[in-house]
Amino acid sequence: MSVAHDLLFRSLGDPTRRAIFERLCRDGEQTVGALTERAGVSQPAVSKHLAVLKRAGLVRDRQDGRQIHYSAQLSALAPLIDWTSRMTGFWQNRFDRLEDLLKRMDQ
């Protein structure tokens, strides 16, 4: 697993962070205030989550006066949805299971 993948997985591994990201995907650009209203956590916590998402390339921010607007960067998910790497992972996982099965068939 590459460093970039690792960062993506870790960023999306947290349910609150994933909910924020999903909301940006669904509803488009949002301010921290608007995101906080529905996130169920404090504004500093939301800002922290946004910083993690930003580091992973999953969101982008845009300063507009005193407000910062955040938007989802769907292209950052490409490595996870790339079929070639997903299917490679799939077959590696299945070969692990095949190996287990062959061991059991011995007994």
Next chain:
Amino acid sequence: MNSADAETRSVVVEREFPYPPDKLWRALTQPHLIEEWLMKNDFAPVVGHRFHLRGEWGGVLDCEVLEAAPNTTLSYTWNFANDDPAYDLQSVVTFTLTATQAGTHLRVEQKGFRPDQRQAYGGARAGWPQFFTKLEQLLARPL
């Protein structure tokens, strides 16, 4: 090379197993054994036999045996019909078994991805909940 060829993708995974080819062949061709490592199925090692592979996630793959040379080569189609072209998949899976000193070298090749599957996120917002469910399952697995 026409554009369709140019867009074809292929995935290859190889591994050596410390068992003879005939044992691997059984694991690849006997339905109750296939189910243990791959998916539920109604497979039969007969060219032209149509069968389904049923995934744990509820997806059903349409398959047809293309080649079944005992202990050597097994090939079948691996198609997933979906109204959303981003998820519609037509591919062929080929297992090649080669006897080695230590056992058997197994190679699987899956060929024939459509270009738009390379980045299935394009315009597929309806697929988001499904994607996140899958991602969650993926994260739950040891990486």
